[in-house]
Amino acid sequence: MPGSPASGGDRPRVFIVDDHGLFRSGVRSELGDQVDVVGEAEDVAPAIARIAECLPDVVLLDVHLPGGGGQNVVTATKAAHPQVRFLALSASDAPEDVIAVIRAGARGYVTKTISGTELVDAVYRVAAGDAVFSPRLAGFVLDAFAALAPAVEGRQTFDPELDQLTPREREVLRLIARGYTYKEIARELYISGKTVESHVSSVLRKLQLSTRHQLTRWATERRLT
Amino acid sequence: MKERTGFVPGAADGQGGPQGSSPHDGDVRPQQGWPRRRGRWHYRPGRWARGPRIDGPLRRRRDDRLVAGVAAGLAARTGIDVTVIRIGFVVASLLSLFGVAAYVVAWLLLPAEGADGNIGGRALTDRRGIALAAGLGSLLCVLFFIASTVGAGWLGSLAWPLVVSVAGITLIWRNAPADEQAVLHRLVGPVLGLAEGGRRSRSPLRIAAAVLLLVVGLGLLLAGRTPPALLQPVAGVVLVMAAIVVGLGPWWLRIARDLVMERQARARAEERADMAARVHDSVLQTLALIQRRADQPQQVIQLARAQERELRSWLFDGPPPGSVAGQAMTLAAGVRLIQQEVEAQHEIAVEAVTVGDCELDDDLSALLAAAREATVNAAKWSGAPVVSLFAEVEPAEVVLFVRDRGRGFDPETVPGDRKGLAESIHARITRRGGSATVRSAPGEGTEVSLVMPRGAGRRQPSRPARA
Numbered sequence: 001m002p003g004s005p006a007s008g009g010d011r012p013r014v015f016i017v018d019d020h021g022l023f024r025s026g027v028r029s030e031l032g033d034q035v036d037v038v039g040e041a042e043d044v045a046p047a048i049a050r051i052a053e054c055l056p057d058v059v060l061l062d063v064h065l066p067g068g069g070g071q072n073v074v075t076a077t078k079a080a081h082p083q084v085r086f087l088a089l090s091a092s093d094a095p096e097d098v099i100a101v102i103r104a105g106a107r108g109y110v111t112k113t114i115s116g117t118e119l120v121d122a123v124y125r126v127a128a129g130d131a132v133f134s135p136r137l138a139g140f141v142l143d144a145f146a147a148l149a150p151a152v153e154g155r156q157t158f159d160p161e162l163d164q165l166t167p168r169e170r171e172v173l174r175l176i177a178r179g180y181t182y183k184e185i186a187r188e189l190y191i192s193g194k195t196v197e198s199h200v201s202s203v204l205r206k207l208q209l210s211t212r213h214q215l216t217r218w219a220t221e222r223r224l225t
Numbered sequence: 226m227k228e229r230t231g232f233v234p235g236a237a238d239g240q241g242g243p244q245g246s247s248p249h250d251g252d253v254r255p256q257q258g259w260p261r262r263r264g265r266w267h268y269r270p271g272r273w274a275r276g277p278r279i280d281g282p283l284r285r286r287r288d289d290r291l292v293a294g295v296a297a298g299l300a301a302r303t304g305i306d307v308t309v310i311r312i313g314f315v316v317a318s319l320l321s322l323f324g325v326a327a328y329v330v331a332w333l334l335l336p337a338e339g340a341d342g343n344i345g346g347r348a349l350t351d352r353r354g355i356a357l358a359a360g361l362g363s364l365l366c367v368l369f370f371i372a373s374t375v376g377a378g379w380l381g382s383l384a385w386p387l388v389v390s391v392a393g394i395t396l397i398w399r400n401a402p403a404d405e406q407a408v409l410h411r412l413v414g415p416v417l418g419l420a421e422g423g424r425r426s427r428s429p430l431r432i433a434a435a436v437l438l439l440v441v442g443l444g445l446l447l448a449g450r451t452p453p454a455l456l457q458p459v460a461g462v463v464l465v466m467a468a469i470v471v472g473l474g475p476w477w478l479r480i481a482r483d484l485v486m487e488r489q490a491r492a493r494a495e496e497r498a499d500m501a502a503r504v505h506d507s508v509l510q511t512l513a514l515i516q517r518r519a520d521q522p523q524q525v526i527q528l529a530r531a532q533e534r535e536l537r538s539w540l541f542d543g544p545p546p547g548s549v550a551g552q553a554m555t556l557a558a559g560v561r562l563i564q565q566e567v568e569a570q571h572e573i574a575v576e577a578v579t580v581g582d583c584e585l586d587d588d589l590s591a592l593l594a595a596a597r598e599a600t601v602n603a604a605k606w607s608g609a610p611v612v613s614l615f616a617e618v619e620p621a622e623v624v625l626f627v628r629d630r631g632r633g634f635d636p637e638t639v640p641g642d643r644k645g646l647a648e649s650i651h652a653r654i655t656r657r658g659g660s661a662t663v664r665s666a667p668g669e670g671t672e673v674s675l676v677m678p679r680g681a682g683r684r685q686p687s688r689p690a691r692a
Contacts, residue, residue, distance in 0.1 A: 113574040113611060135613055139578030142617070146581060177578045178672070179613025179628040 071104035108132025326386035329393035571604035581618030607631025
């Protein structure tokens with residue numbers, strides 16, 4: 001895979017963080033021999049230590065862990081080892097938790113209902129530096145930015161570029177939310193697969209860099225309702 | 226072809242300008258007496274008036290209609306911009322009501338796109354409808370006659386278009402397909418509501434107005450120091466009116482009663498269709514499931530029990546099966562409910578995503594019921610492990626997509642007795658002013674797109690307990 005550190009041959013080296021042993025072994029067998037699973041951990045602190053040891057290409061990270069949110073693993077690792085990439089993986093989560101992990105630096109979010117081949121595909125994508133959006137994450141992001149829009153109008157914005165999605169990005173997100181794969185989106189919108197990826201990456205960048213309070217406020221409001 | 230564009234004579238030739246699609250325009254135009262239209266300074270004004278042009282017989286368009294699609298059909302056929310034609314109709318209506326009459330006649334005579342006959346043809350066999358139209362027409366004629374004898378002769382210019390329009394609308398109302406009736410209902414509803422609402426809220430107002438008019442009229446008559454001889458024609462008019470009321474009154478009363486019964490019958494038919502859709506969603510679906518799992522007695526029992534519970538609760542108290550209203554208050558909650566139910570009853574994962582949220586009303590409940598049906602269909606027939614359900618609340622409408630990557634089908638070949646798609650999804654949505662499209666091909670999965678305008682549900686709730 002181009003762009004992935006070639007420490008374990010061609011296959012990306014994967015680390016699994018999840019508090020359910022059953023799930024970890026399930027993912028392991030689903031990934032099969034298409035990736036190189038180099039380790040697992042079941043909580044925040046051991047995960048941080050083990051990841052620093054074996055420096056995987058991709059960490060499959062559960063959003064909820066007993067010792068705190070998955071975003072703590074991301075923030076702790078990011079500073080020292082920026083080359084380690086994170087893919088959030090969870091059963092069903094509140095949007096604010098998912099957005100928090102993404103904003104901490106994860107390159108994508110998929111739900112546990114994902115099929116084996118799709119998961120492998122997502123791992124390769126993240127290893128190559130692309131963003132992976134599941135339908136649910138796309139929905140969260142559309143929701144978050146739609147909630148921002150009215151607030152943006154009245155007040156002064158620091159960086160309007162970062163605070164809203166372009167129509168094209170919104171279109172791509174909508175198709176992801178409708179269950180389209182990148183390839184199908186490219187065909188639907190008459191653009192190349194690379195362009196789809198760049199749109200998604202740009203959304204991810206906006207999500208991570210936007211410093212607006214509204215994004216956090218949106219998340220907390222969601223928690224209250 | 227050229228001759229038939231004469232439906233809107235001036236507009237077709239005057240504003241069409243040179244048509245890119247028909248190379249002969251250059252030869253024909255000079256003979257029509259407007260050679261200067263081809264001049265440079267006329268060319269530009271012609272451009273904005275042009276729209277895309279479709280060859281083929283004149284049809285009412287379904288996709289781009291405000292009322293019945295007559296203007297859009299004319300626009301597509303002649304290549305004139307639809308807005309120009311609409312303005313033409315409105316101006317003609319304001320001048321003399323002629324535009325309305327012409328529109329109604331066109332509605333009756335032009336077949337809709339994709340339909341195999343016009344409404345007029347169906348109306349010919351509808352005897353009661355014709356009697357009704359004739360009755361209303363004659364009533365109007367008498368009114369105009371009275372008006373002209375009392376001296377309001379200016380009303381006479383409106384008479385014929387109005388008579389034609391009222392008779393035509395009556396026939397359309399009785400014979401048009403459901404979606405067009407909905408349009409008519411929306412247009413005429415407020416007027417009828419005004420007349421009907423009088424029974425309750427407006428009746429004091431109406432009595433007050435009548436008393437006021439009577440007092441003013443009598444006052445004018447008596448206070449004007451008119452010699453009694455001048456009152457004679459007035460008395461004559463009153464007598465003629467009385468004679469007409471006595472003579473034709475019962476007939477009109479019967480017509481009015483027919484109208485009421487007609488409305489009730491329609492409400493019953495709608496209720497029946499709704500009921501059929503619900504029974505399909507619940508009982509028939511479960512029976513199909515039971516057949517498919519006949520080898521697993523435990524599951525069959527479980528399904529049967531669940532269905533029994535649902536049916537009982539619907540028959541004797543609670544909300545109808547397949548409807549999510551009553552359990553969910555908002556759209557997002559309704560979508561989540563569909564996800565849970567379908568995942569519990571079928572071996573399929575439902576990936577549900579909602580963007581935005583809003584309160585549920587009758588229309589949105591119907592949308593959710595249709596979405597549920599589409600999801601269940603995907604679970605049963607697609608063979609895919611996951612079905613995606615995406616709902617987005619926009620300011621003007623709610624859109625909902627149900628997509629699977631399963632085996633797909635050819636929408637053209639679905640047999641008519643498989644009610645799921647036609648009745649539960651399509652009819653349910655269009656009855657309430659939304660739209661449903663199915664995109665599928667064998668091997669490529671299926672996507673059902675549902676759109677429901679928001680706040681269109683101000684029409685009377687169609688299932689009150691009065692029946």
